[in-house]
Amino acid sequence: MKAFLPLWKRELQAFFLTSIGPVVAAFFLLITGTHFWLLASRLAQGPADGGLTAAFFGSPVFWLAMLVASPLLTMRLFAEEYRSGTMESLMTAPVSETEVVLAKYAGACAAFLLLWLPTLSYPFVLELCGARLPPLDWGAMAAGYLGTALIGASFLALGLLCSLFARHQVVAAIASLTLLGLLLALGSVELPARLDSVRHLAPVLSVPLHMADFRSGIVDSRAVTLHLSATVLLLFTSIRILEARRLR
């Protein structure tokens, strides 16, 4: 795994050097800034129901940020390499498919975490602004961030797989956005009776329900296992697909 570190650094650098990086960061800051403003407005009217954590991790703006960030962070990972032809140089260097997939994924994860990093300051900023904050539940806050990281991990792995299939990064982003949208809709939409088997599965697979547990401070091992398993499976599939590309 000697090539992992240079590849990871390159991914992170590429994200912030290409025009897409600052655009994604600006967009994300706009969304989370709006979120912050809404939160401050809400707290100005009195303590929020369910505490600050529930208000932060339960709002539609939070999901909008999650839904948009993952496809934008992952869309160029492979699609751009194939489009520009640099995949040929990369895959003829002494690097394994596992190193390439893991390094690119780790780069996207690092960028994802960097985007979320400023939100850690929100409670302190609100306090400085004189908002009447209810006592902060640090456990629920930590669980909320753990849930964000776990859900983000599986979302990014799905985005990476979409990027591997697409020949243009916009196509990868649209495919990833569509799949994530369907995943988020699961459990939120009432399914017809004839889809009974899926209805039983919906609460298990529903990402908003998982997040509801996390923001309440409950770390459900089933949700943790599900997201970790999904991430591993998606990354493993990506590695196998990349290996198969040499045979195609």
Add this chain to the structure above:
Amino acid sequence: MADADWLIEVDQLTRRFPRCEALGGISFRVRRGEIAALLGPNGSGKTTTLRILSGFLAPSSGRVRVAGCDLQTHPLDARRRIGYLPESAPLPLDMRVAEYLAFRGRLHGLRGRHLTVRLREVADRCGLGDVWRRRLGSLSRGFRQRTGLADCLLHEPDVLLLDEPLAGLDPAQVQAMQEWLIEAGRQGAVLFSTHVLSEVEPLCQQALILNAGRLAAADSPERIARASARLRAELFAPADRLAAALEALPGASDIRLQPIADGWTDVGFHSGPEELSGSLEDLAADHHWPIRSVRRESRTFAEAYLRLTSALPIVKNPPQRQAS
């Protein structure tokens, strides 16, 4: 010759794509200190061959060894010994020349002072000093090509695989590239694809001519040209009997006959690498056909290439024949 001297060994290499067979069992070898050119019309399998040799594509069957490493069983070891320049030198345009080459060096396991020294050396050798801090996206084609070449050289590979390195370069850059290839060829083995036939004879010890996924010739350009020569003779013989006799002559192909006058027939045929003038004289003696003249028509390497890659099939029977 010891095995260690063969840096590229290709044995019965095939590659099938869903809709076509790109390579149909080619075999060749390139030794240390040799520059080999991979020639052929568009779609003949040049890029596929280079992509397989570089490890980008896996072969459908056959074996490839690079500097003694089997590409299928030890792919990473083999790729460490290869410097590969893909067609049109694709580069990440957002990076600076220095950043890109440092990144590529690290992928090849170069670190610290060794990396710094190698970067300086390839920058000097490829003339990248003036553009060292510039973004790759702002460079001309020539400088991008040089950056790609610097990337190939960084880790001091035994084998250089270059896909059309001369394409799109101006005359001065072509000359610089030729000098560079000669220098690189002294240290290892160089295999490059090209359409520029005039570059092959002065540069290469071996020419590999591909046609429709088959190796039509693998030899020095001089020998390929010589093997493509035609034998011309004037015999006092009826054309139909002469044609039948020549068809039975081993090694003779593309036979053409032209009756002249007074019973004499002008005959021309491709004799291959064998010297067939003796056989022709024997044949004439057996049939009591007097010979007025025998001469060998030499061909240039370019003419030989065109003959070998002609769309027309190379047939034993003459395509046109006029009987007396």
